[in-house]
Amino acid sequence: MPRLSTAEATVETLLRHGLDTIYALPGLHNDPLFDAFYHAGDRLRVIHPRHEQTAAYMALGAALASGKPQAFAVVPGPGLLNAGAALLTAYGMNAPVIGLVGQIPQADIDRGHGHLHEIHDQLGLMRHITKWAERIRSPQEAPTLVSQAVWQATSGRPRPVALECALDTWGRRAEVSLPAAPLPLPVDPVDAEAIEAAAKILGEAKRPILVLGGGAQDASAEVISIAELLEAPVSSYRRGRGVIPSSHRLAVDMPIGHRLWKDADAVLAIGTRFFIQNGNWGVDDKLKVVRIDIDPEEPDRLRKPNVALVGDATVQLRALIDALPRHNHRRSSRAEELNGHRAWLAERLSRLEPQVSFLKAIRAALPEDGIFVDEVSQIGFASRVALPVEKPRTFLSPGYQDNLGWGFGTALGAKAAMPHKKVLAIAGDGGFLYQIGELATAARHNIAVVVVVFDNGAFGNVRRIQQERYGNRLIASDLQNPDFVRLADSFGVASFKANDAGQLEDALHKAFALNAPTLVWVPHGDVPSPWDLIMMPKVRG
Secondary structure: OEEEEEEHHHHHHHHOOOOEEEEEEHHHHHHHHHHHHHOOOOOOEEEEOOOHHHHHHHHHHHHHHHHHOOOEEOOHHHHHHHHHHHHHHHHHHHHOEEEEEEEEOOHHHOOOOOOOOOOOOHHHHHHHHHOOOEEEOOOOHHHHHHHHHHHHOOOOOOEEEEEEEEEHHHHEEEEEEOOOOOOOOOOOOOOHHHHHHHHHHHOOOEEEEEEEOHHHHHHHHHHHHHHHOOOEEEEEEHHHHHOOOOOOOEEHHHHHHHHHOOOEEEEEEOOOOOOHHHHHHHHOOOOOEEEEEOOOOOOOOOOOOEEEEEEEEHHHHHHHHHHHHOOOOOOOHHHHHHHHHHHHHHHHHHHOHHHHHHHHHHHHHHHOOOOOOOOOOOHHHHHHHOOOOOOOEEEEHHHHHHHOHHHHHHHHHHHHHHHOEEEEEEEEEEHHHHHHOHHHHHHHHOOEEEEEEOOOOOOOHHHHHHHHOOOOOOOOOEEEOOOHHHHHHHHHHHOOOOOOOHHHHHHHHHHHHHHHEEEEEEEOOOOOOOHHHHOOOOOOO
């Protein structure tokens, strides 16, 4: 057996699990770990951003774009807390992110001596925002715990995990046994009786509808097949977008899904929390509900469905497709009906300007397989219902945390993981300043993300709420901003200014041609609210 330090054993095990990139900020507590990174040589790429939040956001973006586990490393205490928002977001988005977090000397953990970066019960803290967290206490434990971390992050419902290790443990040496292969993932069972019950409900339905979430990302072919068998419209929002191409005859955006909801007699909800439909739109006994989810706790969380299929969406859908012909009946085409709804949505979106024109410019410049990173902004909100999406894992949106400032770092990680794809991040002027220092990271590592900063000089949503609900009593919503073009230039990042949608499209074509980090600044005024197309009222139940 090789004689390795805990840090070296950790790195070797990560490499054996296919993790060849680490997003990391150095610091005293992790010095031996970074030395192990160095000795890994060309086998391991180390990307160091300027803030711990970005290290974790980059791992998140890489995981979302690739569908594979990704790792970051930070120091304890403030380093972990800085990364906490990204871990929380990864938890909400079911992303397999692995955090490596330093610790004070092992004998002093939780004894309150006042060590640098000491924090009480760091392990317990991590367990609140991850699926699984443990402490590496020796070199011999490192391979086993790293293997378990990867397994926990990727088995069942994917979610972030974390390992902490003390400063004096990272450098300790011993003979270790390295894993020959990753731990096998569990095989999803198929409940034949539940499959038959689901097939009967869906096959007998006259007006079925599908609802997609992020858990359907890897089941695109199966989703399309079952939608066509049922002649069922497919409604998606945020993480479910792109599973079925927006150009498909049965794909509908969420506002149309809402219009169809009141008359649907059966719904197949795939890999979604189903919160909007259960909580906002309403469910009653006339609507038969079939849910597919890999988490056995999810289907019963709000309202017990008629049938729950527990397991990976691809496996469950294939079984359902095999069973459906025994129960399915022929339905008339819904093309005319859906085209009528699309005409309604197009008219409604025509009043959402200039957001829709900006999004059309982005769609014209970004290839179909290019990755769009949504941000909490006026353009971002509109993109969730107005930007066509043709491929899975190309629309990255921050889930129910919806945390301001997540986008640029996430986009950098997506591009680092998928270097041959175009990656475009949008940001408002408020959110972009959260991570403005990462222009240096993009330049230092030549990460060719194009970021479009839409600048209205305010936290726009906050200001609108204060205007509409609080008698125009404006407070803490106006912003003082730099000249974003000159700022980008100072980092050595290419830059353009666009005053309208036409100029934006032209700037984006030029930016993508550069294949280099680029910022496009779009100053604009107030924009109309998109919220009536997102927060839609109850229609049944």
